[in-house]
């Protein structure tokens with residue numbers, strides 16, 4: 406039971422762990438897919454915003470007043486004619502930078518910081534537009550720690566470069582929109598190797614920000630839609646930078662994080678875009694689901710254990726009952742053996758008593774008569790008489806001893822196919838010669854008397870004994886009936902024949918009935934009590950049976966049953 410419980414617990418644990426792992430994998434894949442979506446949408450956003458800036462730049466170049474002011478190098482004119490447009494772009498499209506720059510890349514006018522002008526611009530986008538003579542767009546990292554999507558469009562007239570129009574948009578605007586669209590928070594992390602600490606700190610002060618340069622060893626936060634979790638340390642950051650995803654607890658919240666690379670306009674990697682997904686609700690649902698699975702597993706395990714326990718108990722109960730039964734049977738068997746022993750001893754006692762009785766009576770007579778003969782020796786006639794009596798007694802003893810010897814010889818028999826009808830007729834004939842009263846004997850035979858493999862001498866002897874007993878029990882002149890008929894064995898159904906002897910005598914008393922087959926049991930003064938034991942012995946040698954019953958209309962019926970099948974001598 407213990408082993409079964411352990412095995413069941415292990416199976417359940419494996420089952421629950423498997424579910425947990427599958428779920429965790431599904432969550433990881435979901436985050437990976439979301440990260441890929443962020444990267445795609447961010448690139449799309451860069452493209453679409455760049456395209457918007459191109460359209461705006463072209464529109465400005467087509468504006469007569471702005472074009473004339475630019476040609477003249479008229480800052481006031483640019484201010485007057487472009488200001489409204491710039492303010493609309495700033496409020497509606499978050500375009501934060503607008504430059505008018507000369508063909509020598511010297512800045513003419515900045516609408517976002519009108520006071521600064523006259524400097525040479527040598528950012529990547531400007532240099533590329535200058536050399537390629539076409540519009541260039543891309544992310545530009547500023548020394549003060551700004552990241553801006555810039556478009557620089559050359560202003561040309563008939564092969565002549567008039568200068569450049571440049572527009573810029575802070576990356577914060579881009580990550581806000583992408584984050585909103587995909588329901589994630591985004592943080593721009595810049596590799597410190599592309600920034601200088603002092604410049605960056607100056608930029609933070611100018612923009613009124615409190616960025617922490619020392620929080621991470623390799624990167625610094627530049628823009629974010631939400632704070633990075635406080636639990637994110639250098640080690641966790643390193644594994645995220647390696648492309649792995651992480652689950653970080655932030656108070657009650659659980660954040661799943663991953664990163665996608667960030668490149669500047671020149672195609673150089675400058676940092677990472679960190680993606681944070683609030684998985685608190687998802688995890689709560691998952692935890693509830695897992696708790697349900699665990700409870701269900703426990704209930705199933707308890708049910709299975711219960712059923713198994715009940716079955717085991719039943720088996721044990723059955724086993725105990727069987728064991729008890731076997732024990733009782735063994736006990737009964739021992740009792741039975743003891744009873745048989747007692748019965749054997751009592752039969753032996755009866756036998757010895759019988760022999761002693763049979764021999765003692767004539768011997769007592771012999772002694773008495775010998776004493777009388779001594780005393781009356783003078784009377785020769787009396788002495789002869791007594792001597793004749795003594796001889797009779799001796800002959801009785803010899804007869805008894807002969808019968809006993811006959812009894813002991815019965816075990817060797819010689820069976821052969823025998824006409825049973827003829828055997829009966831012979832026996833009746835012999836019986837009539839010895840029986841003084843000439844009692845009528847009726848023989849009832851079947852139409853086709855059988856040929857049975859038997860020992861004819863033994864069976865005749867048995868039948869003769871039954872006829873003798875019947876005659877001895879009969880008072881008056883009542884007849885005896887012998888009947889031969891086919892009869893199957895009541896128990897096995899084996900075919901056979903019944904040979905019965907019925908008399909109309911006194912019957913057998915119930916208390917006597919149990920003892921009639923015991924050797925030396927007799928109710929007759931001149932009987933030896935060996936007649937029926939001989940019958941029983943002969944019948945058993947033939948694999949048959951013998952029964953005695955009192956007939957309802959008076960008298961006794963002895964029936965010998967003999968099997969039909971050919972016997973083989975034992």
Ligand SMILES: Nc1ncnc2c1ncn2[C@@H]1O[C@H](COP(=O)(O)OP(=O)(O)OP(=O)(O)O)[C@@H](O)[C@H]1O
Nearest residue numbers: 874875878912921927928929932933934935936937
């Ligand atoms: N046909 C019968 N009717 C009534 N009692 C019988 C009959 N056959 C046998 N018995 C009883 O069974 C006893 C035993 O019979 P069994 O033939 O063994 O011995 P026995 O006839 O007494 O002596 P033996 O046969 O040696 O002369 C008889 O003494 C008698 O009481």
Ligand SMILES: [Mg+2]
Nearest residue numbers: 873874936937
């Ligand atoms: Mg007898």
